[in-house]
Amino acid sequence: MSHFRNPSRKALFTVRRFRNLVAACAASVILSGCGVVNHMIYKTTGDVMQGFSRDHTVPFLMASDDLAMGCAMSEATAPLLMSFGRVTSEPDQLAVMLYLSAGGCADEQAREHELAALAAMHAMNGNAAQDAMIRQKRANTLAAERYFKGWQHFKAHYGDPAAGECPEFDDDMDEFIYMAGLLSGLQALNSQIQSTSSIGVPANIGSIVARATSCLENDKWWGAPMALRATVWAMIPGAEPQGEDAFERLEQADAQGTAAGVRLAHVFHAIAALNKGDEAMVREVIRDHAKSLETTPPNEDWRFVDAMATDMILAVSDRLWVENTGHRTPLGQLGTFWDDPREDIETMDLDALL
Structure with missing residues (x-):
């Protein structure tokens, strides 16, 4: 026991x-x-966040005209939203918008540095001009990297447009994001060229984008697909089809964009004119854009796109003003130039400020 x-x-x-x-x-x-x-839980949350962002956040943002808010949102939320790709399907479609917007943030910084460089050169300050140009190239490199990420996610979601096949769109937002992806690809190439470095953006991306715009309804999207295509024709030697005139097409797209209250075509027109070296045409595009703002209100559903177009047109105007005067376009004077008749320009009495 x-x-x-x-x-x-x-x-x-x-x-x-x-x-x-x-x-x-x-x-x-x-x-x-x-x-x-x-x-x-993470997967469900990721799926919900992706769906909500696409169906509600993006449309809400597109109806706003606060570009700075959109820029801050894309830079702040991109890491969070993209991290859900670790637990659910990769948010490729949402990434197109996030990286296009974030690339625009870096692009805006590059333009600011360019203006600083031009102002320094106008003031005969070589060191300041060189420093600003270095910062400009760094910002352009960052912009190119972000745009190119958007392009890669675009191809992952919609397929490679180089294959020549158009995707079947689910709704208008699906079609809009497709256009945003094409713009991201073109911007990636442009920013890479501006940075004078290479991050691997294919040199033929412009011709690929031009062909892919045929998948979009030109009338539905404010003439922007045709404007984008015509811009590529104008910039790439031999790209313009026989019987076409790139700048006539751009003028037609301008009219469509103005009538729709989404003046994105003006931006493409200005870019093509700058590439041609035709300052008179650049000025005319800027004047037309400024006049249209007085006569046609922005489309309520796409106020963000229209505001973005105006911001980019203002950037072109600022560049011309700084090169010639050392300062930007005077406040409220978009569409005017330093050598216009004096009665058309509102001057500031500097003595009154002392």
Whole structure:
């Protein structure tokens, strides 16, 4: 009887080992179960966030005209939203918009540095001009990297447009994001050229984008697809089809954009004119854009795109003004130039400020 009342140390050790093993197994099951549950929660959250952002956040932003807010949102939320690709499907479609917008943020910085360089050159300050140009190239490199990421996600979602096949669009937003992806590809190439470095953007991306714009309804999208295509024709030697005139097409697109209240075509027209070196045409595009703002209100659903177009036209105007005067376009004077008749320019009395 004493043998059963006082078990040996070996027996006690065996019992304890068994209990520990059971506890360890139980803990493993519980923890692995928590991991599965967490993964399911993360996946569901990711799917919800992707769907909500596409169906509500993007349309809400497009109806706003606060460009700075949109820029801040894309830079701040891109890492969060893209990280859901670790637990659910990659948010390729949403990434197109995020990286296009974030690339625009870096592009805006590059333009600011360019203006600083031009102002420094006008003031004969070589060191300041060189420093600003270095900062401009750095910002252009960042812009190119972001735009190119948007282009890669665009291809992952819609397929490679170089294959020549058009995707089947689910709705208007799907079609708009397709156009945004094409713009991202073109901007990636432009920013890479401006940066004077290479991040791997294909040199033929312009011709690919031009062909892919045929997948979009030109009338539906404010003449922008035709304007984008015509801009590529104007910039790439030999790209213009026989019987076409790139600048006539751009004028037609300008009229469509103005009538729709989404003046994106003006931006493409200005870019093509700058590439041609035709300053008179650049000025005319800027004047037309400024006049249209007075006569045609922006489209309520696409106020962001229209505001973006005006911001880019203002940037072109600022560049001309700084090159020739050392300062930007005077406030409220978009569409006027330093050498216009004096009565057309509102001057500032500097003595009154002293």
